[in-house]
Amino acid sequence: MGYYVPVESGVKLYVEDLNPNGSKTIVFLHGWPLSHKQFEYQFNILPAMGYRCIGIDWRGFGKSDKPISGYDFNRLADDIRTVIDVLQLDSITLVGHSTGGAIAIRYISRYNGYGVSSLVLVDAAAPIGFTEETADRLLEQALNDRPKMMREVTDTFFFQYITSSFAEWFLQLGLQAAGWSTAAIILTLRDEELYADLPKIHVPTLIVHGIHDKVIPYAQAQELKQKIRNSQLVPFHYSGHGCFWEERDKFNQLLMQWIG
Template identity: 65%
Template sequence: MGYFVEVEKGVKLFIHDLNPAGKTTIVFIHGWPLSHKQFEYQFNVLPQYGVRCIGLDWRGFGKSDKPYFGYDFDRLADDLRVVIDQLGLRNVILLGHSTGGAIAVRYMSRHQGQGVSGLVLVDAAVPTGIPPETANSIIDQTLNDRPNMLIDLTNQFFFQYATRAFQQWFVDLGLEASGWSTAAIMKLLSEADLHADLSSITVPTLILHGIHDQVIPFSQAEALQKQLPTSQLIPLLYSGHGGFWEERERFNRVVLEWLGLVQQE
């Protein structure tokens, strides 16, 4: 089911809540510039294993409200805290992709991991984001020809072949966002520095990262794993930045194994 949660006066986030009776809860935090819909291929499978899947759209993206201001990691982490508190969530897993991983890390630092028992960081933009020169080019494209920027992004995003129809679906997800929020988050990524946040993470952490990732290089995941003593790194051998789709069967299996919901093969 879908509903809205007001995170501050006049700003509501859209929440996709699948299998509310599930005994294990994962909160899915999408990447830039997408929405909760990017996790369709997890939502298709994980509820069968007793997982409650909660996907939220950040402010400015998907079906959520799109204020002109409020696009920094503290505000995005605070939005997540309101959702967790209002839904009364406890012992949840935060699964964050790319920028969503950075939001999850800031949440753990800023809110002392309230209600969270584990992290799954997927191609995470942690502890740094996008080089400023790359970000500036993307911002310029966003403010002048956003559809074409999203087509270029799609070509860079995936290692495996994606059909024309799938590529169009992916572009359409990005077009649900506003132009100003799309540009603001890219500027945020160009300035990202979450090194100081990592010491706050003491919960078990699963790192999934495509070895062919052209957006956040695999070497960054290797460095991240060394900084998180409670983490496990699983390389996705046939993925770029989109392992949640490119290796969806293995991706889902690894998450379920890590949660202890299926036996390891």
């Protein structure tokens, strides 16, 4: 089931809601510059196992509206709060990948974990995102040859072999975003950091991270483990930045064990 949720005047977010009568709810926040569809290999399995799975496309990405502004972590977290309120969600497991992990952290911090019973950070872009050098290179490409940028992102994303067909599908997920929102998030990842948010996380937190991640180094996951109390770190030894696909069976089993 797919529908739109208004988050401010003139801006609606697309929500994919699978198995709405499921006994436990998982909310998925995708990474930059993708969409909820990156979790296809979770959505294939988890709803049939009795879980309600909700994928949210952030503003500017996927099927959501694409306003010119509103791409800082506070606004993105506010959007998630609105969706949680409108859908009357409670006791959810919030799963955030990469930049989605950063948004999840800001949400927990900003709203005192409202509605969230546990947090899962997947290759999270935290406590920092892009270095200035990386951000400037990606920004130049995003503003001048975005398909080339997305091709290079795809090439560095995975540790395991991907087929040309899969690479093309992945590329198209990124190109569904607007150019301006793609660029705006690069700036957010360069200019914002989340150190002050980490002590405010009070829900049980599972940190999963590919040890071969070339996008967000594994060392950042170790730092999150040190700074988030009541957290657990599980390394994925055969993954880069995409353990949700590269080791999807292990990932799905771990998620189900975590939620119970």
